[in-house]
Amino acid sequence: MAGSTFWRSKSVRGIVLQGGFLALIAAVVIGATLTARDTLAAQGLTSGFGFLRKATGWEMNFSLLPTTTSDPYWWYLLMGLMNTLFMGLVGLTGASVLGLIVGLMRSGRNPAARLLGTLYIELFRNLPLILQLFFWYAMANALPAPRQSLEIGGALVNARGIYLPGLAIGPGTVALALLAVASGACLAVWVLAARRFRRMEPQGQRRLSLAALGAGLALAAVTVLAGHEPGTAWTSWPALAGLKVDGGFRIQPEVYALAIAIMTYGAAYVGEIVRGGFKAVGRGQMEAAAALGLSPWQVFSRVRMPLAFRAMLPILINQYVWLIKATTLGIAVGFSDFFMVIASSINHSGQTFEFIAILMGGFLLINFSLAAVLNRLNRAIALKGHQTTGVQ
Amino acid sequence: MDLTAPAIEITGLDKFYGSFHALKGIDLCVAKGEKVVICGPSGSGKSTLIRCINQLEEHDSGAIRVFGTALDDSLASLDEIRREVGMVFQQFNLFPHMTVLENCTLAPMLVRKTARAEAEAIAMRYLEKVRIPDQAQKYPGQLSGGQQQRVAIARALCMQPEILLFDEPTSALDPEMIAEVLDVMVTLAQEGMTMVCVTHEMGFARKVADRVIFMDKGEIVEEAAPEAFFTAPRSERTRLFLSQVLGH
Ligand SMILES: Nc1ncnc2c1ncn2[C@@H]1O[C@H](COP(=O)(O)OP(=O)(O)O)[C@@H](O)[C@H]1O
Ligand SMILES: [Mg+2]
Numbered sequence: 001m002a003g004s005t006f007w008r009s010k011s012v013r014g015i016v017l018q019g020g021f022l023a024l025i026a027a028v029v030i031g032a033t034l035t036a037r038d039t040l041a042a043q044g045l046t047s048g049f050g051f052l053r054k055a056t057g058w059e060m061n062f063s064l065l066p067t068t069t070s071d072p073y074w075w076y077l078l079m080g081l082m083n084t085l086f087m088g089l090v091g092l093t094g095a096s097v098l099g100l101i102v103g104l105m106r107s108g109r110n111p112a113a114r115l116l117g118t119l120y121i122e123l124f125r126n127l128p129l130i131l132q133l134f135f136w137y138a139m140a141n142a143l144p145a146p147r148q149s150l151e152i153g154g155a156l157v158n159a160r161g162i163y164l165p166g167l168a169i170g171p172g173t174v175a176l177a178l179l180a181v182a183s184g185a186c187l188a189v190w191v192l193a194a195r196r197f198r199r200m201e202p203q204g205q206r207r208l209s210l211a212a213l214g215a216g217l218a219l220a221a222v223t224v225l226a227g228h229e230p231g232t233a234w235t236s237w238p239a240l241a242g243l244k245v246d247g248g249f250r251i252q253p254e255v256y257a258l259a260i261a262i263m264t265y266g267a268a269y270v271g272e273i274v275r276g277g278f279k280a281v282g283r284g285q286m287e288a289a290a291a292l293g294l295s296p297w298q299v300f301s302r303v304r305m306p307l308a309f310r311a312m313l314p315i316l317i318n319q320y321v322w323l324i325k326a327t328t329l330g331i332a333v334g335f336s337d338f339f340m341v342i343a344s345s346i347n348h349s350g351q352t353f354e355f356i357a358i359l360m361g362g363f364l365l366i367n368f369s370l371a372a373v374l375n376r377l378n379r380a381i382a383l384k385g386h387q388t389t390g391v392q
Numbered sequence: 393m394d395l396t397a398p399a400i401e402i403t404g405l406d407k408f409y410g411s412f413h414a415l416k417g418i419d420l421c422v423a424k425g426e427k428v429v430i431c432g433p434s435g436s437g438k439s440t441l442i443r444c445i446n447q448l449e450e451h452d453s454g455a456i457r458v459f460g461t462a463l464d465d466s467l468a469s470l471d472e473i474r475r476e477v478g479m480v481f482q483q484f485n486l487f488p489h490m491t492v493l494e495n496c497t498l499a500p501m502l503v504r505k506t507a508r509a510e511a512e513a514i515a516m517r518y519l520e521k522v523r524i525p526d527q528a529q530k531y532p533g534q535l536s537g538g539q540q541q542r543v544a545i546a547r548a549l550c551m552q553p554e555i556l557l558f559d560e561p562t563s564a565l566d567p568e569m570i571a572e573v574l575d576v577m578v579t580l581a582q583e584g585m586t587m588v589c590v591t592h593e594m595g596f597a598r599k600v601a602d603r604v605i606f607m608d609k610g611e612i613v614e615e616a617a618p619e620a621f622f623t624a625p626r627s628e629r630t631r632l633f634l635s636q637v638l639g640h
Contacts, residue, residue, distance in 0.1 A: 202501055288485035288487070289487070290448065386533050387488055
């Protein structure tokens with residue numbers, strides 16, 4: 001009798017079932033690993049991660065920090081991961097800004113703007129991303145040869161890339177300066193939005209936010225000053241030197257083609273999410289705000305946008321995670337993101353299992369952290385209590 | 393703003409929705425301190441009329457003056473009028489992402505540029521008046537309908553308006569919560585607030601109204617003091633309506 005009550009207890013049964021399930025998975029994984037090791041050993045291949053310290057012997061065509069063929073695999077993997085993060089950052093930011101514009105156009109009153117927004121979404125959402133990527137890459141390659149470079153306001157554009165005039169400082173300094181600006185901007189938004197600053201006077205809050213932004217810019221300026229080699233020119237202008245371009249700041253075709261593809265494609269989806277978010281905000285709340293005397297901008301920034309953002313965020317999180325994964329398409333045009341570095345490493349070293357494990361670990365890490373941060377934000381701003389009117 | 397002028401002066405007001413004539417030549421004058429109750433069947437244009445006063449609806453012709461300030465196309469006159477005219481909605485329309493206190497301090501701080509400490513002191517005073525000071529740190533979604541509507545009244549009062557408009561403030565409430573909202577409205581009326589209330593609460597109309605207005609099909613059919621309105625309605629349409637809402 002005692003045995004049967006034991007089994008009837010719901011929590012006990014739950015624990016036993018969960019435990020059994022975990023044990024089964026563990027058995028499968030361990031079994032597969034052991035079999036793989038035996039097979040590999042039989043073929044004369046060694047497993048383990050010692051190869052990470054070996055030099056790669058091949059070149060990476062784009063990295064944020066310098067790489068040479070004598071750099072070890074772990075450095076290449078790190079640079080690949082940074083490229084993926086960089087493309088994710090550029091792509092998601094661009095897709096969000098463009099998507100917000102498209103979404104606002106679609107939810108506005110102007111019929112011409114609405115039509116334009118609809119056309120945009122239908123066009124970019126209904127063509128496969130890889131096709132769009134090839135299109136942008138083909139466009140980039142169809143630009144004239146270096147000797148016939150187009151000059152646009154000091155920048156040179158040709159099939160080898162876009163050469164922008166820039167400060168004569170190293171890429172590491174540029175990265176640090178951009179990081180400083182981005183941190184300042186994040187801090188500024190946080191001051192405006194976070195609960196802990198809600199009790200400040202609006203003017204004081206605005207000033208503190210501007211101060212944060214200013215501090216970021218100042219830090220960037222100091223970084224640039226420190227990174228600049230004394231006695232050399234401050235700016236670097238791209239100029240034709242024989243068959244190639246010297247100076248300036250080069251953006252390779254595969255980099256900007258992929259960035260444009262991710263941004264424009266992502267924007268079509270973000271635009272629909274934005275429109276849905278604005279639709280979910282009840283008219284009543286906006287009317288109440290207007291009746292209280294708030295200006296149209298104040299109604300938008302204090303009521304409409306915050307409520308729409310809360311409606312959008314859960315869906316945006318999925319979209320962002322999806323877009324980060326989509327950056328792996330870069331391999332099709334030769335952008336050395338994490339995925340491409342892994343693929344090349346497998347080709348050159350033959351350590352398939354280890355690299356695929358690293359690949360999966362890397363993407364899980366990126367996407368779990370992104371989702372964790374955004375979900376935390378989502379919980380922090382979620383509306384409290386039961387919503388009877390307004391936000392559906 | 394000329395506080396000696398009539399609080400609201402509407403002449404020849406017309407409003408169309410497409411080809412539908414929603415308000416047909418409305419004339420209405422409300423004196424400072426006066427309490428006017430508007431009733432009438434659903435769809436008769438009551439909401440449209442009071443929403444024209446603070447321009448949540450734009451009118452097509454006719455004139456609206458609030459304390460002598462004419463509502464023209466200028467944004468300045470609209471701002472001025474919205475500062476002096478508060479509104480309470482059927483669906484409360486509180487801001488769900490802000491606490492009760494923030495709901496009450498938002499407009500005074502943004503529109504009147506009141507400092508936060510002062511805005512909060514004013515808010516607490518009005519939350520006490522509507523008898524929910526203890527809910528100040530809660531969010532609207534955590535309150536009952538009656539409490540939400542009282543917050544909405546406090547929020548409107550925090551702008552310290554000269555006039556309050558009510559659009560069926562108790563129609564979305566469960567019966568047991570109607571009294572707590574009406575009590576607050578009666579208190580406001582007794583303190584001399586100028587009020588225009590669209591409501592079918594005839595007990596409230598009897599108790600506080602200086603004048604009851606009956607609307608039907610976009611027109612003012614009848615207006616009279618409550619006693620005369622309820623005991624000796626002149627128009628057949630009014631009699632029919634009264635027999636329906638009073639249930640005899
Ligand atoms: N935005 C609108 N578009 C078209 N018709 C409307 C709109 N708002 C109200 N109406 C019409 O105007 C008439 C008056 O509406 P309303 O003022 O809301 O009536 P009440 O408040 O007396 O019930 C109704 O017939 C309604 O259908
Ligand atoms: Mg109505």
